[in-house]
Amino acid sequence: MAGAKGLWISILALFFPRIFVASKSSTARSLLIGILNFLRSLGLIFSAVLFRYTGFKGILLFSNKEQWEALVSSDLILMKGGSYIFSYGRWKDNLFIYRMLLTPLLGVLLRKKVVFLSHSIGPINGKIERFLTKYVLGRTRAIILRENLSYEYVKHDLKLNGPLIDVLPDLAFYTESQGIKTYKIYKKQPLVGFTIRHWDFPQKKDPYSYFEKYISGITEIIDYIRKDFNAKILLIPHCMDDIVVMQQIYAKFKNPENIFIIQEDYSLVELRTLLGSLSILIGTRIHSNILAISEATPVIPVVYEVHKGYGIMQMAGIEKESIFEISNLDVATLKRRIKYLLQDTSNFHERKCLYAKVTSLREDIPKKIEGYLKGVLCNQRLEMGKND
Template structure:
């Protein structure tokens, strides 16, 4: 049972799910795999051959229903499911049978599985207040139900934290201490887990599964973009993250850098790593504004692109200025130098792992001058950067392929 999957229009999360499914199949070739995630099973009944059953999280957060109904769903389903984790197992199953169908499917599936794997990513975190509490609760809930039935739970390589509340840290610590394996994908997450009372021997340092994502090339991106084989492409990914005034500054500074890139004769291309309506998280909206701020007419991919095809555009780039961190990972695995714009600690942590910490700029501190100080030398001579990749990347990718053995040990 793979839980906490997201949506395929987020190319990074789709890649993590793709790799997770491949690793589960390698570990258990004869196993049946089910997915519980944020995609509606009626719209997307499968993902790469595994059946999607929906999830409690998707049901209570369904944006197609009114806010009062969502709040009611969270209250009723959250309370009933939480009660089930406290009752003796026979009574717990009676309570769970009263859940709505989609929520009941996930509860039944995790409690009857041989293994539950929480998909890799960066969603085990919280903000202050009620919203942060409910996010942590619903992320952990499937694992809590599985543990109620003595089903082993593995947390595939994740970023953990921040957890601003003591109550949040207490719940995270309780669930993760009872898990079969907890894999943290950077050192700052290890520190966050320690703050939750998880001993070092229960925490395993791992590598983001995106480094193991290597689909076959299916699209001739240069023909699709109308550029020649000798043209240098510089990719840019951007996202909505900051308060309005700061967001506009970030976008305008990126536009200035794009103009400077194109003044060198290279072609800049804006790439939407995420193009979903869910939570309004569509990079194309941001990137259209950035394009309009430019004076030089950059290229832009303005359609929804399959996550496997999207990996191919990064292969064609000579350089990436990447905000979405999985766009950075997709590029690094093609030995493309990257300047990473950090919005969560996963960026700085993983870049530091690869000895690339000097090429990270916090999103709130983005200026053209800071970006250009890093970008211009890479356009002139990428060899020193690539030498760092040659020294560090092969072993890093090999570690990303270690999950199947860990899954077998968990069972």
């Protein structure tokens, strides 16, 4: 079965994959998969402790032998960027943070050098969740965060001082640029992009009403741009769930003229080119904003995770007042920001500033990563962290 094959691949790819790995699975089957994955993870932890104190390299509970051998024989475990370590105290969050910390926990138990590269961290609620996070992170060699809010949280809330803690721009800023040096100004018809997503508003008592307000606000903004600026609207999904939300919005228009949902599966280069062709982007997906900024396209961010959203966008030079929260979408202020950015002179100035900022961010990334990894592998004392 394709579903079973896909499930098996996901188990091979991660030590503790997502519990709900397939939308077509029944709840009972998904729960069974989750229990099986959890038991496997306990077997891995026991195997790591056994190896630490006896040198026995065996692995328990039918986990992936190749992954285990790679972990045991490694010199460095690099936790790739793009992840967000957090918990609001819900059971789903607890499972998520356990899943995110399992591999570095195994590395710590195996006495390996562990580095977190380009992550966001916090908030973390709950005594057990905070203990596990501090235990794992405090025993790594370096924690490289992708924005300043996470840095402040790790240093002053979690109070971690053992590993190097530093800030590096999100690695998406370093993706291949298409070289947008001529700042395009629309002449006849603006082309405005949107990235939209489902969000469950984990800190709100009535998440459904907040989601409806978000959808209504975006719908009103689309109608405003289309009518007042004679603009074409592109709804640009980043996953299949996004398309479902976009179709809900599209269905609200009796006459959806000049509104288009992108259905193609674009490569990274194609997506960057598309985002670079826009007059502006109103983006809820953080990496759509990063890619658009990297192509010098003016962006209006709608953030759903505060540390990640505000932190990364402010690092890219976008002022806090120009960033909007998904739980409190101020439509009137958003309209004023759109009107400002769709003026020729404002659009040109914004593109010029974005291009200069991204060029500066890109230059920092390779030098710093090389320094981090050389220092860790050569057991050098790492002193490149931010000064408090």
